Amino acid sequence: KAGVTQTPRYLIKTRGQQVTLSCSPISGHRSVSWYQQTPGQGLQFLFEYFSETQRNKGNFPGRFSGRQFSNSRSEMNVSTLELGDSALYLCASSLMTTNEKLFFGSGTQLSVL
Amino acid sequence: GQNIDQPTEMTATEGAIVQINCTYQTSGFNGLFWYQQHAGEAPTFLSYNVLDGLEEKGRFSSFLSRSKGYSYLLLKELQMKDSASYLCAVLPPDADKLIFGTGTRLQVFP
Numbered sequence: 234k235a236g237v238t239q240t241p242r243y244l245i246k247t248r249g250q251q252v253t254l255s256c257s258p259i260s261g262h263r264s265v266s267w268y269q270q271t272p273g274q275g276l277q278f279l280f281e282y283f284s285e286t287q288r289n290k291g292n293f294p295g296r297f298s299g300r301q302f303s304n305s306r307s308e309m310n311v312s313t314l315e316l317g318d319s320a321l322y323l324c325a326s327s328l329m330t331t332n333e334k335l336f337f338g339s340g341t342q343l344s345v346l
Numbered sequence: 347g348q349n350i351d352q353p354t355e356m357t358a359t360e361g362a363i364v365q366i367n368c369t370y371q372t373s374g375f376n377g378l379f380w381y382q383q384h385a386g387e388a389p390t391f392l393s394y395n396v397l398d399g400l401e402e403k404g405r406f407s408s409f410l411s412r413s414k415g416y417s418y419l420l421l422k423e424l425q426m427k428d429s430a431s432y433l434c435a436v437l438p439p440d441a442d443k444l445i446f447g448t449g450t451r452l453q454v455f456p
Binding site for chain 2: 236237266268273274275276277278281289291323332334335336337338339340
């Protein structure tokens with residue numbers, strides 16, 4: 234059974250640009266959640282999608298958005314990038330909710346210059 | 347408010363035992379998770395506690411005291427491959443998202 238796949242693995246952007254990250258969950262998993270990980274803040278919850286609908290949202294500005302497709306694959310978009318957006322973005326999938334065992338992808342390391 | 351505290355870094359020797367503590371202050375409680383994350387890799391699930399007491403799983407054990415808002419992860423017979431970050435995460439009752447601590451980076455030396 235394939236794990237959670239995130240692409241790309243590394244990304245370098247400049248301030249003001251926008252970026253789209255992709256996540257393919259484990260087959261059969263319907264919940265996909267996104268986290269931002271930085272050395273000082275740890276894992277911060279961005280949002281969760283279930284059946285193509287955003288079910289929960291963290292405390293991030295509207296520049297951070299996402300969506301989920303009918304095959305449960307999810308994308309995350311960050312517009313008007315800022316230096317502080319440099320982080321590891323992790324995607325996690327689970328069968329139904331985020332309050333069960335999560336399976337994480339290896340993440341996308343985003344650097345904003 | 348919701349707050350989770352873990353030590354930032356710990357060191358230990360191969361073959362020893364180490365205890366990683368996690369304290370939390372949340373507006374309720376619905377379960378606590380421990381994840382392991384090796385550098386540059388995905389976090390992987392270690393344990394889940396919802397009731398008080400000790401859960402043992404091989405060399406790893408996790409303890410929970412809900413009245414004290416306290417948990418620990420106990421690693422026995424340490425191996426070099428146990429060098430990693432250990433993340434404590436709490437599920438508040440009124441939230442559908444995990445609240446993660448900043449993680450404890452454990453270094454195991456020969």
